[in-house]
Amino acid sequence: xxxxVTPGRAAATTYPGLQVECDRGVAWLTIDxxxxxxxxxxxxxxxxxxxxxxxxxxxxxxxxxxxxxxxxFIAHVDASRIQGEPAGRPVRTSGLGRFHRMTxxxxxMPKATIGVLExxxxxxxxxxxxxxxxxxxARETAVIAQPEVxxxxxxxxxxxxxxxxxxGRGRALEIILGCDDLDAELAERYGFLNxxxxxxxxxGFVRRLAERIASFPAESIARAKAAVxxxxxxxxxxxxxxxxxxxxxxxxxxxxxxxxxxxxxxxxQTRGFELDLSDHLTALADVSEWSGRTHDHI
Numbered sequence: 001x002x003x004x005v006t007p008g009r010a011a012a013t014t015y016p017g018l019q020v021e022c023d024r025g026v027a028w029l030t031i032d033x034x035x036x037x038x039x040x041x042x043x044x045x046x047x048x049x050x051x052x053x054x055x056x057x058x059x060x061x062x063x064x065x066x067x068x069x070x071x072x073f074i075a076h077v078d079a080s081r082i083q084g085e086p087a088g089r090p091v092r093t094s095g096l097g098r099f100h101r102m103t104x105x106x107x108x109m110p111k112a113t114i115g116v117l118e119x120x121x122x123x124x125x126x127x128x129x130x131x132x133x134x135x136x137x138a139r140e141t142a143v144i145a146q147p148e149v150x151x152x153x154x155x156x157x158x159x160x161x162x163x164x165x166x167x168g169r170g171r172a173l174e175i176i177l178g179c180d181d182l183d184a185e186l187a188e189r190y191g192f193l194n195x196x197x198x199x200x201x202x203x204g205f206v207r208r209l210a211e212r213i214a215s216f217p218a219e220s221i222a223r224a225k226a227a228v229x230x231x232x233x234x235x236x237x238x239x240x241x242x243x244x245x246x247x248x249x250x251x252x253x254x255x256x257x258x259x260x261x262x263x264x265x266x267x268x269q270t271r272g273f274e275l276d277l278s279d280h281l282t283a284l285a286d287v288s289e290w291s292g293r294t295h296d297h298i
Contacts, residue, residue, distance in 0.1 A: 015046035025214030051105035066116035074125025103131035110222030217255035
């Protein structure tokens, strides 16, 4: 997919196995690690590094992960790396392990994170996708699977913890214990994919969604994610209290005051405007925010 791109701080660095481009507030991460996008030490290190850089890059509001290989998003974690893990009865640790820390960066960073799945995402690839905020797949070709139990182990990168939250217990165990491929239509029906789209429409849909989100204030994106995370992690009453706190924080920002003023000035709360409200929301952005930048390929 051809794009004019604007360099941000995260894109100024080379990440082996990853292509990084930034365009209008969207960071496009393309996994390109032949022959099958195996999650080995090199690729894991690159994903860790780019996630850390993006978290602190104020020019980025949305992160999109996809693959240069139409057959593989990520095949799975390198089996030889798994064999190198200590066997026996480990002591329970109080903190997250390395792989969990990597995937949690995408769930907790103050940016919207989106996965584009055209090929196979098995094992650690499926687990990385499950940590993202949203996932969209090609109806004809997208596949997810957790094949670990068939090899005598269990999903150890978040599959056992995240899939029940996304799909429910029974469907999670069907995937984990069955070790079979789940196609895009079933993945959408089960709740793993937000939508299964025709392959020729997938990237265009995600581009429009990502750029739409990126046109909204960075502070409101971050606070909306924080409120949803509170709903995931806290009892309902505590989550509601946190939501109210975050709402009032967002209301106090200059971006909110400016956009609310603009909303009323351009026709908000009039019948004709409200009939097509969704189409008008991107007009609230200050178009000068993206003007005057030099567009170069990374």
